[in-house]
Amino acid sequence: MAEQNNRRRGAQRLEPKAKVAVKRSASATSGRKPRQATALRYDSDNHWQTAKTAFSRLLTTPAATLMTVAVLAIALALPGVLYSGLKNVQQVAASWEGDPRIALYMELSVDDQQADSLSRELLLRDDLAAVELISRADGLAEFRALSGFGDVLEYLGQNPIPAVITVQPALMSNDELIELQQQLEMEPGVAEAQLDMAWVQRLNSALEVAKRVVVMLGILLATAVLLVIGNTVRVSIESRREEILIAKLVGATDSWVRRPFLYTGAWYGFLGGLCGWGLIQLALMLIDTPVRELAGLYQNSFSLLGLGLVDTTLLICFSLFLGLIGAWVAVSRYLRSIEPQ
Amino acid sequence: MIRFDNVSKCYETGHEALTNVSFALDDGEMAFLTGHSGAGKSTLMKLIMLMERPTRGQVFVGEQNLAGLDRQQIPYHRRRIGVVFQNHQLLFDRTVFDNVTLPLMICGFSPRDAGRRARAALDKVGLLSKEKMNPIALSTGEQQRVGIARAIVHKPQVLLADEPTGNLDPQLSEEIMRLFLEFNRHGTTVLIASHDMGLIQRMRVRMLSLKQGRLAADG
Numbered sequence: 062m063a064e065q066n067n068r069r070r071g072a073q074r075l076e077p078k079a080k081v082a083v084k085r086s087a088s089a090t091s092g093r094k095p096r097q098a099t100a101l102r103y104d105s106d107n108h109w110q111t112a113k114t115a116f117s118r119l120l121t122t123p124a125a126t127l128m129t130v131a132v133l134a135i136a137l138a139l140p141g142v143l144y145s146g147l148k149n150v151q152q153v154a155a156s157w158e159g160d161p162r163i164a165l166y167m168e169l170s171v172d173d174q175q176a177d178s179l180s181r182e183l184l185l186r187d188d189l190a191a192v193e194l195i196s197r198a199d200g201l202a203e204f205r206a207l208s209g210f211g212d213v214l215e216y217l218g219q220n221p222i223p224a225v226i227t228v229q230p231a232l233m234s235n236d237e238l239i240e241l242q243q244q245l246e247m248e249p250g251v252a253e254a255q256l257d258m259a260w261v262q263r264l265n266s267a268l269e270v271a272k273r274v275v276v277m278l279g280i281l282l283a284t285a286v287l288l289v290i291g292n293t294v295r296v297s298i299e300s301r302r303e304e305i306l307i308a309k310l311v312g313a314t315d316s317w318v319r320r321p322f323l324y325t326g327a328w329y330g331f332l333g334g335l336c337g338w339g340l341i342q343l344a345l346m347l348i349d350t351p352v353r354e355l356a357g358l359y360q361n362s363f364s365l366l367g368l369g370l371v372d373t374t375l376l377i378c379f380s381l382f383l384g385l386i387g388a389w390v391a392v393s394r395y396l397r398s399i400e401p402q
Numbered sequence: 403m404i405r406f407d408n409v410s411k412c413y414e415t416g417h418e419a420l421t422n423v424s425f426a427l428d429d430g431e432m433a434f435l436t437g438h439s440g441a442g443k444s445t446l447m448k449l450i451m452l453m454e455r456p457t458r459g460q461v462f463v464g465e466q467n468l469a470g471l472d473r474q475q476i477p478y479h480r481r482r483i484g485v486v487f488q489n490h491q492l493l494f495d496r497t498v499f500d501n502v503t504l505p506l507m508i509c510g511f512s513p514r515d516a517g518r519r520a521r522a523a524l525d526k527v528g529l530l531s532k533e534k535m536n537p538i539a540l541s542t543g544e545q546q547r548v549g550i551a552r553a554i555v556h557k558p559q560v561l562l563a564d565e566p567t568g569n570l571d572p573q574l575s576e577e578i579m580r581l582f583l584e585f586n587r588h589g590t591t592v593l594i595a596s597h598d599m600g601l602i603q604r605m606r607v608r609m610l611s612l613k614q615g616r617l618a619a620d621g
Contacts, residue, residue: 312481
């Protein structure tokens with residue numbers, strides 16, 4: 062009984078206009094309340110019936126439906142692939158040591174011990190996530206190994222390499238980073254503090270540009286989806302013109318006429334979204350192997366992220382929503398055109 | 403039931419279809435609307451259906467001034483009226499039965515209820531045996547009777563018919579007219595537009611004749 066009541070309430074919420082209609086016809090007969098309840102329950106069943114009918118109508122023209130769905134899928138997959146590409150690049154950028162670092166070059170007069178005590182001091186600071194000391198001896202050894210100028214050093218007699226402390230700041234804004242850099246430069250014994258964030262900035266702004274492009278492309282292609290569905294629904298309205306005219310003459314409300322077409326639009330949106338998702342997953346699968354190889358070259362174990370459950374749901378809901386809007390606009394335009402002035 | 407108060411209708415093209423038409427049709431009354439084609443019969447029907455709005459004057463249906471109805475209320479107004487068209491306006495993509503149940507589905511009847519009422523209506527016009535056929539397979543007279551069944555299936559207060567016998571031979575025309583008389587006897591207000599003078603005179607009911615958009619005779 063409770064369930065029935067809920068259902069009744071749900072139906073009322075869905076179709077306030079239908080309620081009015083039912084009331085009018087029910088008031089003519091004796092039992093008002095039970096009649097209304099059955100009619101409303103029927104109305105919610107009717108929604109499911111309308112959805113099924115709309116779907117089977119799509120199946121009566123399989124080739125046309127398939128082509129429309131394919132167009133929608135491609136229009137949705139293009140920004141979808143770019144978006145998931147972007148998401149992957151962001152993931153890589155985050156996993157790379159993309160965090161800004163500040164390198165503190167010590168005065169030559171500072172020996173390894175002093176540098177060590179400074180680095181210990183720095184370790185205590187809250188705004189630094191990591192501190193690494195490269196002692197003068199280590200620096201020399203590294204230089205000798207990497208540069209190939211080891212012999213030259215012999216002639217210098219003394220070690221020309223200063224101790225270097227690399228610090229990794231905790232998460233902070235660019236302004237704060239610059240402030241921190243200036244602060245560290247004032248530390249006794251520090252000759253120069255170099256903020257190494259140019260490439261991070263470059264990567265981030267490149268990603269920002271890419272994001273904008275994806276959003277713009279997304280908006281354009283979403284408009285295309287809207288127009289394609291709107292136009293397809295318009296064509297199907299044209300083919301049922303007579304039926305609509307007759308229905309209007311025998312007292313069909315706008316929402317009654319609109320409903321099957323809204324379902325048609327929603328089906329197109331849903332199917333387009335589903336196939337678009339399939340295309341995106343296919344594209345990701347195809348580039349997965351080369352990406353793995355590329356990542357292998359960087360000794361990076363990296364696996365491509367798919368769309369994920371949330372994004373998949375969003376994609377399909379969004380495309381369904383576009384379908385509804387497109388259909389709504391098409392039907393409303395048509396309904397206005399057949400009303401008396 | 404239907405009242406016209408000095409109604410004029412001027413189309414955008416400048417053509418004045420109706421000029422100062424006034425008449426009243428009582429509840430349960432039946433009348434014919436005659437006149438040559440172009441005299442304004444269809445326009446008058448369209449004004450009752452709210453397919454058109456009058457340029458001047460007021461139309462009342464059952465005490466309701468139609469000028470007071472907005473777009474959202476038009477469907478509920480039309481549900482009080484049954485219409486029979488000259489070219490029957492049936493849908494050939496569905497059965498006779500589905501054609502007749504259409505107004506009931508629109509009003510929100512359950513399929514079972516709608517089915518019962520549709521069969522009763524088809525029975526009245528003598529086509530119960532053909533409910534599963536496609537209307538395209540029926541004769542013109544039968545198609546017209548399906549149109550009548552569809553017009554009366556939701557028990558409208560008013561029944562309008564625009565040239566319902568236009569394409570029918572005299573015998574079929576009489577049959578159709580007898581159906582209208584019967585609905586009228588059951589209390590439905592009936593207004594039939596027709597130019598079949600011979601038939602109308604034999605029926606002996608009230609006659610409104612239009613001449614170039616004006617009401618020329620009433621009686």
